[in-house]
Structure formats: structure tokens, C-alpha cells
Amino acid sequence: MSLDANRAAPIARVGAVDAVSLRGARFRYPGAIEDAILIDHFAVGAGEHVFVKGPSGCGKTTLLSLIAGVLVANEGVVALDGHDWATMSSAARDHVRADHVGYIFQQFNLLPYLSVLDNVLLPCRFSRTRAARAGDQGSSAAVRARDLLAQMGLGKEQAARAASTLSVGQQQRVAAARALIGQPALIIADEPTSALDEAVRESFMRVLLTACAEAGSALVFVSHDARLADRFTRHIDLRLLNRASSIREEASA
Amino acid sequence: MSELLSLAVRSAWNRRFVLSLVMSSIALSTFLLLGIERIRSDVHENFSQSVSGTDLIVGARTGSVQLLLYSVFRIGGATNNIRWSSVQAIAKSRAVAWIVPLSLGDSHRGFPVVATTGDYFDHFQYGDHQSLTMAEGKRFSGVFDAVIGSEVASRLRYKLGDHVVLSHGDGAFAANDHADKPFTVVGVLAATGTPVDRSVHISLEAMEAIHLDWVAGAPIPGTSVPADQVMQHDLTPKNVTAALIGLKSRAAVFGVQRYVSEYDGEPLMAILPGVALDELWDVVGIGEKALLAMSLLVAIVSMAGLVAVILAGLNERRRELAILRAVGAGPRQVLLLLALEGGLITASGVFLGFVLSALAVLLLGDWSASHFGIALHLHRPGQDEVILLAGLLLGGWVASLGPGYRAYRLSLADGLSPRT
Numbered sequence: 236m237s238l239d240a241n242r243a244a245p246i247a248r249v250g251a252v253d254a255v256s257l258r259g260a261r262f263r264y265p266g267a268i269e270d271a272i273l274i275d276h277f278a279v280g281a282g283e284h285v286f287v288k289g290p291s292g293c294g295k296t297t298l299l300s301l302i303a304g305v306l307v308a309n310e311g312v313v314a315l316d317g318h319d320w321a322t323m324s325s326a327a328r329d330h331v332r333a334d335h336v337g338y339i340f341q342q343f344n345l346l347p348y349l350s351v352l353d354n355v356l357l358p359c360r361f362s363r364t365r366a367a368r369a370g371d372q373g374s375s376a377a378v379r380a381r382d383l384l385a386q387m388g389l390g391k392e393q394a395a396r397a398a399s400t401l402s403v404g405q406q407q408r409v410a411a412a413r414a415l416i417g418q419p420a421l422i423i424a425d426e427p428t429s430a431l432d433e434a435v436r437e438s439f440m441r442v443l444l445t446a447c448a449e450a451g452s453a454l455v456f457v458s459h460d461a462r463l464a465d466r467f468t469r470h471i472d473l474r475l476l477n478r479a480s481s482i483r484e485e486a487s488a
Numbered sequence: 489m490s491e492l493l494s495l496a497v498r499s500a501w502n503r504r505f506v507l508s509l510v511m512s513s514i515a516l517s518t519f520l521l522l523g524i525e526r527i528r529s530d531v532h533e534n535f536s537q538s539v540s541g542t543d544l545i546v547g548a549r550t551g552s553v554q555l556l557l558y559s560v561f562r563i564g565g566a567t568n569n570i571r572w573s574s575v576q577a578i579a580k581s582r583a584v585a586w587i588v589p590l591s592l593g594d595s596h597r598g599f600p601v602v603a604t605t606g607d608y609f610d611h612f613q614y615g616d617h618q619s620l621t622m623a624e625g626k627r628f629s630g631v632f633d634a635v636i637g638s639e640v641a642s643r644l645r646y647k648l649g650d651h652v653v654l655s656h657g658d659g660a661f662a663a664n665d666h667a668d669k670p671f672t673v674v675g676v677l678a679a680t681g682t683p684v685d686r687s688v689h690i691s692l693e694a695m696e697a698i699h700l701d702w703v704a705g706a707p708i709p710g711t712s713v714p715a716d717q718v719m720q721h722d723l724t725p726k727n728v729t730a731a732l733i734g735l736k737s738r739a740a741v742f743g744v745q746r747y748v749s750e751y752d753g754e755p756l757m758a759i760l761p762g763v764a765l766d767e768l769w770d771v772v773g774i775g776e777k778a779l780l781a782m783s784l785l786v787a788i789v790s791m792a793g794l795v796a797v798i799l800a801g802l803n804e805r806r807r808e809l810a811i812l813r814a815v816g817a818g819p820r821q822v823l824l825l826l827a828l829e830g831g832l833i834t835a836s837g838v839f840l841g842f843v844l845s846a847l848a849v850l851l852l853g854d855w856s857a858s859h860f861g862i863a864l865h866l867h868r869p870g871q872d873e874v875i876l877l878a879g880l881l882l883g884g885w886v887a888s889l890g891p892g893y894r895a896y897r898l899s900l901a902d903g904l905s906p907r908t
Contacts, residue, residue: 296905305813305903326818333816338904340814343807348502360491361816413815425904 252317254421254453255279255302259311261479262301271297272308273479277471281316281420284447284454286464289473295457298473299423302455303336304328316420333362337414337422337452342430344410345398352394355380355413365417376416383412386449387442404435411443418450426458440466492821496828499808503801510797511837513790514884518841519848520783521876526849528776529870534615535772536765538682539732541613543741545764546570546578546748547730549755553771556764559590559730561683562600566592569727574753578733581747583740586611589728591695594654594666599640601654601688603695603728609635611734614682624648625675631694631723635675639685646673652688654698666698693723733758787880790837791887798830798891802898809899823896830888831881838880842869 255278262272272294279285289295300306301313304320307328313320316335320328337358345354359366359376369376384394387408393401398409407427414422424443428436444466447454456467464470500507539545539560547555548568557563572589579587588611591603602608609620609627625648628635636646646652651670671690679685700721735741741760748758809822817825849866869877 300903300905303814303904326820329816329818329821338814340811340904344811346499346808346811348498357812357815360495361821365816 252281253278253314254281254283254316255455256314257301257308257311260301260308260313261310262297262306262308264297270479272301272477274298274311274476275478277476279421279453279455282448282451282453283469284444284467285456285469285471286467287455287457287471287473288459288461288464289457290459293473294477294479295473296425298477299425299455299457302421303338303423304332330362333358334364335420337416337419339407339410339414339422339424339427341426342403342407344413345401345406347397347399349398350394351384351389351396351398351401351409352377352380354398354409355384355394355416357413358416358419362417365419367417369417380412380416383415383446384409386446387412388438404431404439407431407439408442411439411446415446415450415452419452422447422452422454424454424456426460427456428458428460428463436463492825493828495812496825496832499825500829500832506797506801507833510790510794511833511840513793514834514837514880515840515844517783517787517790518838518877518880519844520786520841521780521880522842522845522873523848524779524783525873525876526845528780529872531776532769532773534681535769536762537615538765539612539614539761541611541617541734542732542761543735543738544733544744544748544758545730545761546575546733546756546758549757552757552759552764553768555730555757555759556761556768558592559732560761562592562602562687566729569729570731570756571727571754572725574751574756575728575731577751577753578731578748581744583735583737583744584733585736586734588612588732589692589725590730590732591692591725591727592729594656594695594698596640596652596654596688597644599637599644599686599688600683601690601695603690603692603725605692608689612684612732614680614684618680620680620684621678623676623678625673627675628689628691628694629674630672631691631697632669632671633674633691633694634671635677635689636673637677637685637687637689638679640688641673641676646676648673648676654688654690656699669698692725692728696723696725697721787883791883794830794833794884795887795890798826798888799894802891802895805895806898806902809895810902810904813899813902814904819896819899822899823892826892826895827885827889830892831885834881834884834888837884838877842877 257274257277259276260272260274261270263270287295287298297306301308301320302315304313304315304323305328307313307320315331318331318335320331323331345351346357349357356376359369366376369379381391381394384390389405389408389412393405398406401409407430410427411422411424414424427443428439431439440463444454456463457473545555545559547559548566548570550567554564554567558566575587575589578584586607588604588608590608592600594601594603606627613619622635623638623641625635634652636652640646650673652673653670654666656666671688671694677684677689733744735744745758745760748756812822812825813819846866853866
């Protein structure tokens with residue numbers, strides 16, 4: 236029953252506004268002498284999966300922070316699901332982020348003192364929208380969370396365990412389930428596989444991409460591991476995208 | 489809010505070892521503050537209840553505190569005695585219900601000797617109008633009978649039938665012993681927590697008898713009166729040191745006070761015990777304030793400990809804060825989370841300290857009453873305690889806002905990528 240519900244979801248998003256759009260976005264850290272980000276145009280359509288390749292030092296963290304609305308561009312527009320971050324107060328940005336963004340870190344994604352299930356349900360604590368979306372298909376958010384975990388290959392027994400008892404690969408899957416709960420418009424995955432060995436990485440990528448597709452969430456997947464790029468139809472090289480002078484100097488050096 | 493609270497609880501539980509240390513230190517300082525406050529108020533209460541049911545204390549003219557000190561607390565000496573005829577005259581006054589004369593000045597191994605009448609046991613009251621009761625034995629009836637207070641009995645291990653020798657004055661000079669006229673312990677009073685526990689009570693006649701052959705504070709050589717011959721002498725006292733007065737109606741208290749102070753026969757004064765006790769407490773209360781100040785300092789130190797521990801743990805928690813930010817918590821919620829944590833630790837510490845102090849009073853109350861004469865009572869926290877508790881709670885919570893603000897700044901700066 237929940238599978239049907241999952242399939243139904245992406246249809247609602249087809250034709251929606253871009254999940255992410257940057258136009259003439261420039262960002263410079265306070266006190267810095269050069270821009271960290273200067274991007275003329277970059278957009279991720281609703282439900283689209285994008286592989287962003289970039290070695291460290293090319294503004295990857297800054298870009299993700301801009302997209303997630305943690306940082307606000309000095310110039311230009313950075314919008315999420317049609318919301319321009321610059322027009323919002325910081326409290327409103329927190330709200331929009333909670334409602335529309337799922338975030339997967341490189342590692343240490345989980346709060347060790349919560350159970351796996353509670354970790355997955357965390358976004359529902361901060362966002363009524365996501366709690367409602369996770370629960371609006373006739374089942375509670377907890378049921379949806381268990382479904383997502385099951386999709387990630389984690390059973391009921393593991394859902395009840397403390398997050399700290401899981402292997403790194405399992406933890407990343409839990410993080411993916413958490414990012415996906417409540418079907419946010421955008422999933423940001425910041426090198427989520429760098430701590431995983433190859434076999435685990437393969438299965439992680441498979442379940443992540445499948446689940447994102449089923450949830451209809453756009454995915455911005457950042458990695459410097461080119462081997463993963465094959466799984467994506469659209470590739471972006473951040474060194475080419477970001478025209479900030481600090482990056483060019485670093486690239487040419 | 490309740491979501492954050494449950495997160496705060498679980499996060500704190502995850503770091504329970506360190507946090508429990510901080511909580512214990514807050515509990516201890518709460519215990520200390522409440523304990524000192526409890527002892528202070530109970531000592532004050534005991535003190536102010538050293539005498540009750542007595543409307544006036546009459547003595548030779550002196551300061552009111554001094555009169556109170558020697559008549560009730562048996563500390564120091566009287567500058568002057570009052571004549572027996574004066575006591576009798578006051579006793580005849582219509583407003584006076586009873587009068588208990590006290591003759592002081594002798595001692596037994598450091599414990600004051602109080603010569604009085606049998607009325608003392610009927611009318612002297614302490615605490616909340618509690619009368620004296622005999623733990624064992626009976627009141628004095630013979631001339632050389634003595635009734636001792638509970639502390640005298642326990643400290644000197646006296647029992648009924650023991651013989652005691654009184655000393656003239658403070659007993660510093662052995663030749664001044666009334667060794668020729670030993671007394672027999674016939675009664676032991678139950679503990680009262682008042683100076684009565686430290687007193688040896690004899691009759692006024694006995695006081696007269698042991699001084700028959702004395703003049704001006706020394707035995708008259710060659711005129712010794714043997715103990716068995718004292719009854720041949722007139723043992724009516726000529727002087728007493730002070731007298732406790734009970735009135736038929738308290739309304740007459742100022743009238744009688746004026747009557748005593750304007751008494752023709754000799755210069756006398758009458759004091760209201762309650763008023764004099766308050767005056768005296770003002771003097772001895774300074775030490776207690778110092779104690780309270782000390783324990784306040786201890787409380788401040790434990791609050792500083794709270795701040796230090798939360799601050800020190802903050803760096804390790806940047807990851808946790810970033811995760812919370814990533815799942816939608818704003819910096820304000822991070823601040824709130826830390827404030828909740830501080831409030832929780834403070835509240836549980838204060839609660840623990842409160843329970844500890846109640847337990848201590850419950851378990852040690854009797855022991856303290858019998859050893860120190862300080863009766864501790866368990867009762868609903870009074871206004872002072874509520875203020876103390878509220879102050880501790882508020883102090884701890886405000887102190888935890890410091891680390892909370894730091895976490896707020898950190899999480900603003902870190903965003904989703906903590907630099908750890």
C-alpha cells in the first residue's frame with residue numbers, strides 16, 4: 236500500500252518549478268578579499284538527479300550552504316523550490332529548509348542517543364509539512380519511516396536499535412531515509428559514500444537513487460569520485476560552473 | 489517545544505556521566521543552602537523559644553539583653569540581686585498570676601546552678617508553650633535534692649541517687665566548693681533544647697543553706713554549719729537574682745512593667761522576653777548571615793561549574809548541532825535546546841538537593857536535638873526557602889544561557905559543516 240503511495244507522489248511534482256535555481260549568484264565570506272562563489276546560471280529541475288563533481292577547495296561546501304539557505308548570496312538569486320532565500324528572514328529560511336531540504340552528510344549523520352527510527356523521524360519534529368506529508372497517506376509518519384528503512388534494507392529490528400550500534404554503511408542508509416522522509420523537494424548529499432567501501436557504496440547508491448526517484452525529490456549529489464557519475468544522466472563540474480576568482484587561481488596553480 | 493524537551497533530555501542522558509557530576513554539585517550546594525537555612529531558622533526558633541509563657545522577667549536594673557542572658561541563658565552574672573521582699577510585693581500585685589524566683593551564681597562542673605521554687609516546674613515553659621517534664625525521678629523536696637537537666641545527666645553520666653558537690657561562683661577556685669553539703673540527684677528533666685538542659689536545679693532554701701556560713705563570697709572561718717543542722721536556721725532567702733512572671737492577662741503587661749520599674753523599694757526593671765530575645769538575636773545573628781553568604785558562594789561556584797562543563801562539551805557537540813540544523817532546527821532552537829538542558833540539570837540538581845536536605849532533617853533531626861539541642865523540623869518550605877530555591881533555579885538557568893548563546897553563535901557560523 237505504501238509503495239503505491241510512493242509511486243503516486245512524483246506525479247504531483249511533474250511540471251513544478253525548479254527545485255534549485257541560481258542566477259548570477261555571488262558570495263564572499265565576510266572579511267574575505269575574494270568571492271567564494273560566482274555562478275551565472277545553475278538549475279536543478281523538480282525530481283532531477285544531478286552529479287556535482289568537484290575536488291575540495293572549489294567552493295563545494297559554500298555552494299551547498301547557499302542552496303540550503305544556511306548562507307545567503309551577496310548578489311543574484313538562489314532559490315529553492317521557487318523560494319528566494321534572500322527575501323526571507325533567518326527564521327523563515329530555517330522553516331523552508333526544514334520543509335524542503337533533506338541533507339546527507341559525509342558521515343556521522345545520526346544522533347547517537349536516538350534510535351534509528353527516531354533519527355529518521357527527526358525532520359518531522361521540526362517540520363509540520365514533512366510530518367504531514369509523511370503521514371498523509373493514511374499512515375503515521377512512523378509507519379512511513381519504517382517503510383523507508385525497509386526500502387534501505389533495514390528491518391524492524393534495526394529500526395529499534397540505537398543509531399550508534401549500526402555500521403557506517405547502515406548509518407548512511409538511515410541518513411538517506413531521514414533525508415527522504417516527508418518527500419522534500421531537494422535532497423543534498425554531500426559526499427555520502429566517501430566513508431563506505433566499494434560493495435556497500437554500490438548498494439547505497441542503488442537504494443538512494445531508487446528512493447529519490449520514488450519520492451520525486453530532486454537530488455544534488457556531490458562527490459569527487461568520478462566512478463559514481465555513471466549513475467547520473469546530468470553531470471556538473473563545479474570547477475567550470477564556479478567562476479569565482481579564488482577558484483580559478485587555485486585551479487591554475 | 490515538547491519535541492525539543494525530549495531531545496534535550498535524551499541528549500543530556502547520553503552525556504549523563506559528566507552532567508550528573510554537575511548536577512551533584514548543584515544538588516550539594518542546594519543541600520548546603522537549604523541545610524544552613526533550615527538550621528538557621530530552627531536555631532532561631534529554638535532560641536526564640538528558649539522561654540515561653542513568661543510575660544515578664546524581673547531583675548536588678550541593667551541592660552535588657554544582659555538580664556535575659558543571665559536569667560534565661562545563664563550566661564554572665566547579675567550586677568545586683570533583688571530583695572526577697574520585692575519579689576513578694578510584686579507577687580501580691582493583682583495582675584500577676586505566678587512568679588518564679590531564680591537565684592543564680594553557683595555552678596557544678598561548669599553547669600550553672602539555678603535555685604528556684606517548685607513553681608518553676610509548673611510555670612516555666614519553652615518552645616510552643618511546652619512545660620518541663622521529668623525524664624526520670626521527681627522534683628526536689630528535701631533541702632539537698634537536685635534536679636538536673638538532660639545534658640548535665642548525659643555529659644556527666646549522672647543517674648538518680650548520685651551525689652553532686654556545687655561550687656561557689658564559676659568553680660574556678662577549688663576552695664570555694666560547697667563540699668560539706670553534697671546534693672543528691674532526685675530527678676532528671678527531659679531534653680528541651682533550651683538552657684534548662686544545662687542547668688542544675690535546687691531549691692531556694694538549699695541555696696540559702698549552702699551559704700549559711702558564708703559572707704561576701706567566702707566561707708567564714710570557724711563557723712561551719714554541718715549539713716544536718718541547716719534546718720535549725722531560717723532558710724528563707726534574702727535575695728534572688730531574677731524572677732519570671734506570668735500574668736493573668738497579657739493586656740496588663742505594660743502596666744506591670746511600669747509598676748516594676750517604678751517600684752519604690754529598690755531599682756528594678758522588667759523586660760518582655762520576646763523583645764529582648766529579638767535584640768539578642770540581632771547580635772548573634774551575624775554569624776549565621778556569614779554562613780549563608782558562604783553557602784551562596786558555594787552555589788555560585790557550582791553554577792560556574794555548570795557553565796564550564798556545558799561550554800567544554802560544546803565543541804564535541806558541534807556535529808550534533810549541525811545534524812539538528814540539517815534536519816531543520818534553527819539557531820534559535822539550538823539556543824533553546826541548550827537552555828532547556830541547563831534548566832533541566834539545574835532543576836534536577838535543585839530537586840535532588842531539596843530531597844537530600846529533607847532526608848537529612850528527617851534522619852538527623854533527633855540526633856541533632858539530643859546532641860546539640862537544635863531541634864530540626866521537617867515542614868513545608870517557608871518563604872525564605874522558596875526564595876532560595878527559586879534563586880537557585882533562576883541562577884542555574886541564566887548561567888546555562890551563556891553556553892546556549894555560544895552554541896547559537898557556533899551553529900550560525902558552522903551552518904551544516906562543523907569544523908571538527
